[in-house]
Amino acid sequence: MSEELNYIDPIDISESINKPNNFIIIDVRSQEKYELGHIPGAINIPSILFEDNINLEKIYNDYKEKTIVIHCFKSRNSGPTCARQFIAYVDSKDLIKPEIIIMKGGFEAYNSLFHDDPTKIATGIGN
Numbered sequence: 001m002s003e004e005l006n007y008i009d010p011i012d013i014s015e016s017i018n019k020p021n022n023f024i025i026i027d028v029r030s031q032e033k034y035e036l037g038h039i040p041g042a043i044n045i046p047s048i049l050f051e052d053n054i055n056l057e058k059i060y061n062d063y064k065e066k067t068i069v070i071h072c073f074k075s076r077n078s079g080p081t082c083a084r085q086f087i088a089y090v091d092s093k094d095l096i097k098p099e100i101i102i103m104k105g106g107f108e109a110y111n112s113l114f115h116d117d118p119t120k121i122a123t124g125i126g127n
Contacts, residue, residue, distance in 0.1 A: 005083055008069060008101045010110040014120050017041060023067035026059075028082045029107065031125075033073070039110060040122040047072065050082040056089040060098075067099040075106035 025042035034044040072078035114120035
């Protein structure tokens with residue numbers, strides 16, 4: 001059974017970056033692409049790691065109290081797939097499901113809106 005996914009606009013994400021919030025942004029692109037540019041405060045968990053229950057358990061334990069925003073480059077394939085894998089894991093363990101949202105258009109859409117604003121794009125690791 002395929003679950004309907006919820007989406008959030010990149011503008012809504014950008015407006016929340018420097019404000020107190022209860023969400024975590026997970027960028028599922030490769031580490032190399034993440035380092036070239038990412039949303040400030042986003043963490044990098046490459047999509048391949050969503051294929052292993054040990055990693056899914058860690059993601060759940062670390063972020064179960066937060067709204068989880070997931071994105072890839074366009075949020076058409078890897079982002080939604082990772083969200084569905086995470087949801088399937090949570091359902092299989094009969095755990096309380098955190099809110100999971102996909103960022104519309106992925107990093108491509110976000111970057112096209114904010115590429116000229118250094119406060120909205122970070123580079124390297126851990127920015």
